Amino acid sequence: MAIKSVKEVKRKEFYLFSPFLRIFHWIMASQIVVLFVTGLLITKPMNVGATEPVFTNTSMDLVRDIHFMAAFILCASLILRIYGFIINKGDRLFPRFWEGHFYEETVDVALHYMLLRGHHASFLRNPLARGSYAMLYVLLAIEIFTGFAMYLMVNPSSTFGKLFGWVNTLVGSEMMSHYIHHYVAWFIILFAIGHFYMVVRAEFMEGESEISSMFSGKKILAHNPKDANELD
Amino acid sequence: MEKRESLWEAYLRRGFSRRNFLKGCVALTSLMGFSTDMFSKVVEAAETKPLPVVIWIHGHECTGCDESFIRSGAPLASDVVLSSIALEYDHLLSAACGAPFEAHLDETIAKYNGQYILAVEGAIATKDSGVYCMSGGHTFTHLLEKAAKGAAAIIAYGSCSAYGGIQAAKPNPTGSAGIERFVGGKPVVKVPGCPPIPEVMTGVVMHVALFGTIPPCDSDGRPKQFYGNRIHDTCYRRPFFDAGMFAENFDDAGAKAGWCLYKLGCRGPETYNSCGNLRWWQGMSYPIQSGAPCIGCSNSNFWDEDPFTDRLPKYGKLGDVDKIGAALGVLTAAGVAGHAVASIVQRNQRENLIDEDHHE
Ligand code: HEM
Numbered sequence: 405m406a407i408k409s410v411k412e413v414k415r416k417e418f419y420l421f422s423p424f425l426r427i428f429h430w431i432m433a434s435q436i437v438v439l440f441v442t443g444l445l446i447t448k449p450m451n452v453g454a455t456e457p458v459f460t461n462t463s464m465d466l467v468r469d470i471h472f473m474a475a476f477i478l479c480a481s482l483i484l485r486i487y488g489f490i491i492n493k494g495d496r497l498f499p500r501f502w503e504g505h506f507y508e509e510t511v512d513v514a515l516h517y518m519l520l521r522g523h524h525a526s527f528l529r530n531p532l533a534r535g536s537y538a539m540l541y542v543l544l545a546i547e548i549f550t551g552f553a554m555y556l557m558v559n560p561s562s563t564f565g566k567l568f569g570w571v572n573t574l575v576g577s578e579m580m581s582h583y584i585h586h587y588v589a590w591f592i593i594l595f596a597i598g599h600f601y602m603v604v605r606a607e608f609m610e611g612e613s614e615i616s617s618m619f620s621g622k623k624i625l626a627h628n629p630k631d632a633n634e635l636d
Numbered sequence: 637m638e639k640r641e642s643l644w645e646a647y648l649r650r651g652f653s654r655r656n657f658l659k660g661c662v663a664l665t666s667l668m669g670f671s672t673d674m675f676s677k678v679v680e681a682a683e684t685k686p687l688p689v690v691i692w693i694h695g696h697e698c699t700g701c702d703e704s705f706i707r708s709g710a711p712l713a714s715d716v717v718l719s720s721i722a723l724e725y726d727h728l729l730s731a732a733c734g735a736p737f738e739a740h741l742d743e744t745i746a747k748y749n750g751q752y753i754l755a756v757e758g759a760i761a762t763k764d765s766g767v768y769c770m771s772g773g774h775t776f777t778h779l780l781e782k783a784a785k786g787a788a789a790i791i792a793y794g795s796c797s798a799y800g801g802i803q804a805a806k807p808n809p810t811g812s813a814g815i816e817r818f819v820g821g822k823p824v825v826k827v828p829g830c831p832p833i834p835e836v837m838t839g840v841v842m843h844v845a846l847f848g849t850i851p852p853c854d855s856d857g858r859p860k861q862f863y864g865n866r867i868h869d870t871c872y873r874r875p876f877f878d879a880g881m882f883a884e885n886f887d888d889a890g891a892k893a894g895w896c897l898y899k900l901g902c903r904g905p906e907t908y909n910s911c912g913n914l915r916w917w918q919g920m921s922y923p924i925q926s927g928a929p930c931i932g933c934s935n936s937n938f939w940d941e942d943p944f945t946d947r948l949p950k951y952g953k954l955g956d957v958d959k960i961g962a963a964l965g966v967l968t969a970a971g972v973a974g975h976a977v978a979s980i981v982q983r984n985q986r987e988n989l990i991d992e993d994h995h996e
């Protein structure tokens with residue numbers, strides 16, 4: 405069988421992601437990595453011991469500052485995400501729990517990913533992926549709330565301190581905020597591994613420009629996606 | 637009603653000089669966290685305000701807070717405070733006991749209704765109608781509700797009465813809880829600690845005594861003056877923390893050199909108390925200074941946040957969350973690799989089927 409390197413396929417181009425979402429995505433992806441690494445180092449710091457001069461690359465102060473800097477960049481970039489959400493329909497692909505077909509389609513996709521079905525219907529973004537991104541945003545929100553609840557308690561009676569101090573009361577104690585912050589960080593990393601695999605897999609298996617969509621904003625699909633109407 | 641003495645009158649009666657009195661007021665002013673321009677107000681209050689009646693009751697606890705209180709070393713503490721507040725009823729410090737003592741409590745409550753300060757030490761045992769903590773033949777809950785009704789102010793001394801305390805640790809068989817829910821909505825000043833620092837205890841009661849108001853408190857009801865900062869933010873070992881110089885063991889060189897105790901589980905970074913600035917026993921020392929990591933004894937849930945000598949809880953052989961997370965990460969990576977292979981096999985099968993269809 406000769407390899408056919410050129411063939412003619414009819415494809416449709418769908419413009420999904422605004423530049424704001426795309427820039428946000430890559431800022432987030434990079435900052436999550438920084439936050440995770442520095443976060444673990446905060447819990448279990450490297451010991452510089454008695455070496456002189458005392459201020460070294462591994463110094464706790466520096467590691468914490470990098471963590472906080474990354475945290476502020478991440479939070480600031482959320483503005484891009486929200487702006488994109490407002491101006492572009494394609495940025496709004498969140499799960500539609502309130503529509504009955506959401507559940508059937510989720511089962512369909514899940515069965516395919518469990519290798520029990522040969523394929524699943526074509527989507528701009530399938531309902532399972534939508535669900536996982538919604539989850540990720542929840543995890544991020546938890547990190548941000550517990551993070552600032554710890555960060556701002558240097559002065560609990562300041563305005564910002566009061567804005568976030570209730571989080572510590574809500575979860576029972578400030579130590580609990582540390583625990584939650586730390587445990588959720590691991591969940592985010594588990595998500596990231598799965599997410600990375602799924603987008604690479606989609607690129608390979610379907611050949612429908614999955615990864616490049618997060619650069620170009622476009623998906624170029626051979627099938628007619630079931631959720632195409634959501635771009636109108 | 638009989639006339640009650642002011643602090644100045646109490647000094648006069650005991651034969652102290654004016655100079656002594658003023659010195660005492662200076663100490664009080666700084667203790668209550670005022671700047672010196674408040675000094676004249678303190679003197680005025682101490683001259684004119686009748687000394688308040690204090691009823692001090694003990695619930696589900698170890699009475700360690702009282703032990704701390706009587707060791708207050710600031711000038712007014714063990715000596716003067718005990719005579720400058722009219723301590724009418726105290727389970728631990730009273731010589732009297734039995735029925736006459738209980739009758740005196742009822743008298744005091746009736747006589748000074750709406751005027752006395754109620755100091756509460758110890759938690760409420762909420763399970764089984766409160767039978768796990770009895771006082772004078774009744775449940776402590778009953779006593780608290782009775783005494784809280786006519787109180788002008790309520791002070792919760794110690795982590796027990798503020799949050800439930802050690803006896804509230806899992807599984808909390810007696811249902812121990814802080815007193816706040818049982819005082820009929822009256823504001824409670826929380827003075828947590830296991831025990832609280834003596835000077836903090838005297839400082840709070842003297843504030844209420846002299847000004848008739850509760851001190852400025854944070855959203856949790858703790859006086860800002862004493863609980864407004866984390867130990868970590870006032871700790872003299874903080875430079876070692878920032879530099880990354882940690883004791884790794886209780887007997888290593890770092891521990892001997894006095895480096896930061898963070899890696900030994902120090903809870904200073906999430907604990908609000910005055911240990912770092914006031915310290916204990918007239919500023920002599922505090923746990924961290926003596927080489928023991930803070931266990932967060934003034935925190936609402938510290939008893940369940942073990943191990944005290946580590947930053948993260950451990951789950952038996954599984955280890956802490958970093959170990960579990962790393963293992964899950966490896967498993968997930970292996971899982972997706974397996975899934976990738978299986979997916980490719982599945983696709984090839986599908987395509988072969990299609991190919992065969994074409995050949996026929
Ligand atoms: C998704 C993003 C984030 C991840 C993965 C992450 C991860 C971590 C981890 C693992 C720790 C160690 C927790 C401990 O055991 O004490 C930590 C600490 C901390 N993080 Fe984050 N973090 C994130 C976002 C944030 C944000 C948005 C803030 C807000 C300023 C923040 C502020 C803090 C603070 C204050 C600490 C405690 C530092 C200390 O105890 O000295 N983090 N972070």
Ligand code: HEM
Pocket residue numbers: 425429432433434436495497528529530533537540541592595596599600603614615616617618
């Ligand atoms: C280098 C690694 C990564 C690649 C190649 C990548 C690629 C992509 C792609 C192609 C999409 C669009 C997927 C779709 O249409 O269903 C996407 C979406 C997303 N990714 Fe990533 N990603 C990476 C890392 C991360 C990380 C580390 C995070 C956060 C932990 C993350 C969070 C998200 C989220 C939340 C979305 C949905 C965006 C939205 O619509 O709101 N990604 N990613």
Ligand code: SF4
Pocket residue numbers: 867868869871872873874875877895896897898902903904905924930
């Ligand atoms: S000893 Fe404890 S409170 Fe002091 S700097 Fe280290 S971690 Fe913070």
Ligand code: SF4
Pocket residue numbers: 829830867907908909911922923924929930931932933934
């Ligand atoms: S250092 Fe921590 S554990 Fe020790 S008395 Fe102070 S608050 Fe309590």
